[in-house]
Amino acid sequence: MSTAVLAAALLTSAVAGEAQSLSATIDGAAFVSDDGGITLIPLGDSSGSFTLVAITAGGSAYPPPKTPLDRLSITCSGLEAGKPLHLDSKHFGRAECDATFARGVKPMGGDPEAEYRLDKRHADNRFDVETAAGKRYAGRFQLHFVDASGAAHVLGDGRFDAEDRQY
Structure with a gap:
């Protein structure tokens, strides 16, 4: 098999049929990501x-945007293929669960x-996978953060529809 054919086959396997989405508000302002900005x-x-x-939506475009971007990262455990998942403050209080939000990257x-770093003691932290089908997961989240000065920031009304696009 030629290198070009192999590269095309691998690229095709990483592209999905349905677009991913993620939206939330951070301190009342919209945070929206698009298909290319979600992993x-x-x-x-x-x-x-x-x-x-x-x-931030458009952040994965080429050429890259000249405006600063926002970035959300959530890491935890408990995800099982095809099953819903409920993570609450008890889960986010553990060392293996964390979240960060960076403004103006x-x-x-x-x-x-x-x-902003996750306020692990906040009782309202949650992340829910409500539907799971194959490699696609959708749900809601709300996370509470603190900045370097200790000021609180709420990432609320979060919704996501994401897909594991690894080979």
């Missing part, structure tokens, strides 16, 4: 560890304008 990576191990990452590198 779901289940590790496939016995813990069900996974990472869901999203950047420069597309070509550099420090973000602000970084």
Whole structure:
């Protein structure tokens, strides 16, 4: 098989039929990601560890945008293929669950304008996979963060529809 045919086959297997989406509000302002800005990576191990990452819509375009981007990252365990999942404050209080939100990340590198870390003690942290079919997962989330000064920030009304696009 030629290199070009192999590359085309691999590329085709990574492209999905339905677009991914993720939206939420952070301190009342919209945070929206698009198909190219969302990555779901289940590790496939016995813990069900996974990472869901999203950047501002349009952030994965080429050429890259010149405006700063926002980036959300959620990492935890418990994800099982084809099954719903409910993570609450008890789960996010453990060391293996975490989330970060970065505001104003420069597309070509550099420090973000602000970084928020998960308030692991907040009772209203939650992440729910409501539907799971094959490699596609959809659900809702709400996370509470603090910035470097200790000020609180709420990432609320979160909804996602993401797909494991690994080979």
